[in-house]
Amino acid sequence: MTTLIYDGTFEGLLTAVFEIYEHKLQHVRLKKGEWNTTALFENVMQVVTDEGRAVRVLKGLHKKLSAAGIQRLYIAHTGDMEGEENTLIGYIRYVFDSSQNIEEDYGNRYVMRVSEIVRSLRREKHRMEAFVRFQKLKDGVFYSAIEPDFNVLPLLVRHFKNRYADQKWIIYDIRRQYGIYYDLHDTQFISIDFNDNNQAVNTIASYTEDEGLYQHLWKNYFHSVNIPSRKNTKLHLRHIPRRYWKHLPEKF
Amino acid sequence: MNVDRITEKLNILADAAKYDVSCASSGSKRKNENKGLGNASNGICHSYTEDGRCVSLLKILLTNHCIYDCAYCVSRKSNDIKRAAFTVQEVVDLTINFYRRNYIEGLFLSSGIFKNADYTMERLVLVAKKLRTEHNFNGYIHLKSIPGASDELMREAGLYADRLSVNLEMPTEEGLKLLAPDKNRQDMIQPMGFLKNEIIQRTEEKKIFKKAPMFAPAGQSTQMIIGATPENDNQILQSANYFYKNFRLRRVYYSGYVPVLTDSRLPALNTAVPMVRENRLYQADWLMRFYGFTVNEIVNQNQPHLDLDIDPKLSWAIRNLHIFPLDINKADLQLILRVPGIGLQSAQKIVSARMFGKLGWDQLKKIGVAINRARYFIFCNSRDYERRDLTGTKIKQFILAESTSKYLKNSTTQLSIF
Numbered sequence: 001m002t003t004l005i006y007d008g009t010f011e012g013l014l015t016a017v018f019e020i021y022e023h024k025l026q027h028v029r030l031k032k033g034e035w036n037t038t039a040l041f042e043n044v045m046q047v048v049t050d051e052g053r054a055v056r057v058l059k060g061l062h063k064k065l066s067a068a069g070i071q072r073l074y075i076a077h078t079g080d081m082e083g084e085e086n087t088l089i090g091y092i093r094y095v096f097d098s099s100q101n102i103e104e105d106y107g108n109r110y111v112m113r114v115s116e117i118v119r120s121l122r123r124e125k126h127r128m129e130a131f132v133r134f135q136k137l138k139d140g141v142f143y144s145a146i147e148p149d150f151n152v153l154p155l156l157v158r159h160f161k162n163r164y165a166d167q168k169w170i171i172y173d174i175r176r177q178y179g180i181y182y183d184l185h186d187t188q189f190i191s192i193d194f195n196d197n198n199q200a201v202n203t204i205a206s207y208t209e210d211e212g213l214y215q216h217l218w219k220n221y222f223h224s225v226n227i228p229s230r231k232n233t234k235l236h237l238r239h240i241p242r243r244y245w246k247h248l249p250e251k252f
Numbered sequence: 253m254n255v256d257r258i259t260e261k262l263n264i265l266a267d268a269a270k271y272d273v274s275c276a277s278s279g280s281k282r283k284n285e286n287k288g289l290g291n292a293s294n295g296i297c298h299s300y301t302e303d304g305r306c307v308s309l310l311k312i313l314l315t316n317h318c319i320y321d322c323a324y325c326v327s328r329k330s331n332d333i334k335r336a337a338f339t340v341q342e343v344v345d346l347t348i349n350f351y352r353r354n355y356i357e358g359l360f361l362s363s364g365i366f367k368n369a370d371y372t373m374e375r376l377v378l379v380a381k382k383l384r385t386e387h388n389f390n391g392y393i394h395l396k397s398i399p400g401a402s403d404e405l406m407r408e409a410g411l412y413a414d415r416l417s418v419n420l421e422m423p424t425e426e427g428l429k430l431l432a433p434d435k436n437r438q439d440m441i442q443p444m445g446f447l448k449n450e451i452i453q454r455t456e457e458k459k460i461f462k463k464a465p466m467f468a469p470a471g472q473s474t475q476m477i478i479g480a481t482p483e484n485d486n487q488i489l490q491s492a493n494y495f496y497k498n499f500r501l502r503r504v505y506y507s508g509y510v511p512v513l514t515d516s517r518l519p520a521l522n523t524a525v526p527m528v529r530e531n532r533l534y535q536a537d538w539l540m541r542f543y544g545f546t547v548n549e550i551v552n553q554n555q556p557h558l559d560l561d562i563d564p565k566l567s568w569a570i571r572n573l574h575i576f577p578l579d580i581n582k583a584d585l586q587l588i589l590r591v592p593g594i595g596l597q598s599a600q601k602i603v604s605a606r607m608f609g610k611l612g613w614d615q616l617k618k619i620g621v622a623i624n625r626a627r628y629f630i631f632c633n634s635r636d637y638e639r640r641d642l643t644g645t646k647i648k649q650f651i652l653a654e655s656t657s658k659y660l661k662n663s664t665t666q667l668s669i670f
Contacts, residue, residue: 104604107615130296134353142352165287166388167352184287213255214349220259221350224266225311226301229510230525235304239297250299 001027006047006085008032010077013085014054016047017092030085057092064095069103072118079121080151087113125152129159131244132171135215138206142169145247151176157187215249222250262346264336268316268327269362272419272475273507277308277357277392279470280414288388289351292414292470295392296357309360309394310350314338314375318364322432323515324421324480327364331513337366343379344387351391358392358414359383369400377405380412392470397447399439406443410450415470415502418444420495423488427481430517447472448499471502478533479526480509480518486556489536493547496540506533532558539564542596543589562648566592569629570644576629577638581610593625624654 002025006012016030023045035046061070077088091110094102105111127148134142142164146153153173157180160171164182172179172192181190245251278295297306315337316327326333347359361379365372376395383389395413397406409416418440422428425437447468454467474495476488492504508530511521536558539545543565550564551557559567569576569592578587580602588599598620605611605619610633617623628647631637642650 102608104601105608106601106605106619107609107611109618112615112618126296130298132354136353144354162284163291164289164352164354165284166289210349214353216255217259217262217346218350218353218355220263221266221310222299222301222307224263225270225307227270227303227305227510230303230305230508230527232304233302236300236302239300239304239306248299 001029002043002045003029003031004045004047005031005033005035007049008080009049010074011051011054012047012049013077013088014057015050017057017089018050018053019045019047020089020093021096028089030089032085061092061095064098064101065103066101069101072114075121075155076114076117078151078154079117079124081117081120084113084117087117121150121152121155124148124150125155127244128152128156131240131248132156132160133247133249134169136208136211138208140168142167144169144171145174146171147175147243147247148173153178153180156180161187219250258342261336261338261342262312264334265313265316265338266311268364269311269313269360271326271507271510271512272311272360272362273305273505274360274394274417274473274475274503275306275308275311276415276470276473276503277394279502280392281469282390282392282414282466284390286388288390289348290358290389290391292358292390292392298355298357308357309392310347310356310358311360312338312343312346312362314343314361314363314372314379315366316364317366319367320365320432320434322421322435323513323517324431324477324509326512328513340375340379340382344382347383347391348387348389351389356391358394360394362396363398365398369398370402370405373398373401373405373409377409377412380409384412394470397443399435399443401443403446406446407450410447410454410468411465413468415473416447416468417473417475419475420491421475421477422481423476423478423483423491424481427483430481444472444474444495444499444501451500472499473501473503473505475505475507477509478506478530484556485529485533485536485558486551486553488533489540489547489551492537493540504537506530506537528560529558532560532564536564539568544586545590561652563592565590566625566648566651570648573644578630580616580630580632581606591626591629593622593627593629595620625651 004016004019006016013030019025020028058070061073065073073088073091076084087110091114094108094110102108102111106115128146132144132146134144136142151173153171153176156171160169161182166184168183170179170181170190178189178191180187240248240251275297276295277292280292282292284291295308297308299307301307313327315335316333317335317337318327318329321329343359343361347356350356351358359379361376363372363376376398380393380395383393393413394415394417395409397409397416397418399418420437420440421435422431428435428437451468451471454464458464458466476491478488488506495501495504508526509519510525511519511523514521536550539550540547545568549568558564569590575587575590578591580588585599585603588594588602589596594602601619602611602616605615612633613623613636616626616632628638628642628650
């Protein structure tokens with residue numbers, strides 16, 4: 001068993017695949033993280049991300065997978081799910097070891113698992129498209145905080161950019177401490193230091209005056225459309241699990 | 253803006269609109285043009301009420317003043333309730349401000365009939381027009397077509413709205429006569445027919461001229477109230493099928509009657525909402541639209557009711573045991589779709605995956621098949637399969653013993669309190 005340490009990027013993952021084939025490694029485990037030398041008796045290798053090698057692997061993948069298949073692989077990696085790097089490695093090795101396109105071979109455990117991962121990421125992405133709640137700040141920017149289960153922020157850019165093309169907005173992932181800012185032309189990744197006292201005070205005080213009004217109206221609307229004689233708490237919770245409530249004005 | 257007044261109006265007019273169950277915001281393909289606000293494509297449910305229904309549109313009435321006196325409707329003329337009316341500008345402001353905060357996908361605007369049909373329809377169209385032209389709003393708009401409104405207004409509505417709908421209210425003409433004597437079914441069908449032809453014609457035009465304006469890109473839908481009148485499931489589904497076939501409706505909604513009024517023609521106030529029946533009707537509707545079932549295979553003269561304890565697909569399978577068991581590694585997609593416990597996605601996955609090798613139970617389970625139901629109807633790449641020659645009743649018993657319907661489970665926990 002060889003443990004490969006890589007930097008967590010998609011290029012890094014592809015470079016790792018290159019190393020596996022170059023050194024003819026059989027049993028490998030891929031881990032994201034820093035290189036440290038404490039592992040004395042283990043067989044550990046560091047993968048140094050190399051764009052040239054990554055591109056070669058990507059070219060190879062293009063020969064055996066459809067564009068959508070490669071996109072799924074990329075999405076599955078972006079999600080940054082614990083320990084799933086090994087599924088991706090298994091998947092890519094299966095791709096290269098087969099003579100035909102195996103994208104739809106759901107009988108294979110790697111193919112099935114990647115399909116499951118992509119499904120949960122897409123579900124989480126869709127949930128965020130639904131549960132983002134913007135609050136209007138004095139400077140006209142619409143701000144929203146989210147805490148998705150997986151790293152889906154990069155997948156959200158296109159949807160929100162298309163939809164809210166005429167307003168500035170920020171969507172901030174509190175758990176992963178970074179956000180996207182759209183300035184009417186382009187989006188960029190940002191990070192905000194909430195520990196800076198002055199700034200925090202400013203943020204709270206800087207909602208527009210009608211922000212409270214529309215939140216109030218929205219809450220009223222939400223309660224008016226409920227039909228009490230059809231109450232179904234189980235279904236309600238299945239659709240909006242409690243962990244999402246704290247960012248939804250109608251639920252807090 | 254007077255906060256208290258607008259809040260009260262919103263409460264009254266949202267409350268009155270909530271019995272309209274349509275909530276779809278999908279099926280359109282409106283893009284955001286010239287850096288405007290919003291787009292409409294796949295539909296997103298932004299929230300869910302405590303009854304588990306989705307909130308995707310700002311669903312309100314323009315007013316609940318109404319000249320009609322339909323027995324099943326809260327807004328009926330003779331009902332002593334608070335009345336209110338929005339101005340066009342108020343609806344526009346609410347929509348835009350809710351939309352900008354990502355609360356909603358768009359607007360669902362309906363209305364009580366005040367003065368006459370044209371006067372009401374004109375106001376509805378005005379809201380849509382203002383949103384589209386003055387605010388460059390490209391979100392979803394669903395307008396009610398008011399029965400009896402002129403063709404000219406309906407045409408204008410189609411140019412601004414994504415979806416239009418006329419509620420049939422009752423599955424049959426007799427039902428409507430009984431509860432809404434002032435309404436005429438023909439008046440409802442007329443605009444539906446007009447819009448159908450208009451949509452077909454405009455779609456043809458758009459194929460030739462790419463720049464031709466969109467006309468109601470999300471089509472038409474309708475709603476029937478279930479359980480207020482004595483129609484059986486056969487009548488309801490035959491009626492739905494008729495409208496799907498002849499009017500190209502995108503959806504027929506079934507709304508379990510919520511008793512809100514006392515009237516000798518209606519179920520009493522404490523009658524439970526027929527939620528299980530409503531659920532079975534939707535399941536049957538799905539079978540007709542996506543699974544290739546004809547309406548007569550689900551219900552017919554001899555089988556006028558849907559089973560309440562099992563779903564219509566299982567019920568069909570039990571009546572047609574001679575077709576099963578199927579070899580999952582060989583059977584056609586069309587037949588696999590008919591196996592209880594296998595849905596659209598699983599069926600497609602099975603057909604793709606079996607080209608790479610034969611599938612066994614474990615793989616089927618991973619793909620998402622509900623083995624506890626499907627195992628009586630299929631065999632696969634395994635020596636393990638149902639060898640007993642079971643009767644339909646026996647299969648039903650086994651399946652029911654293993655799982656209880658989510659609705660029936662609810663009712664037993666409620667009973668055990670007493």
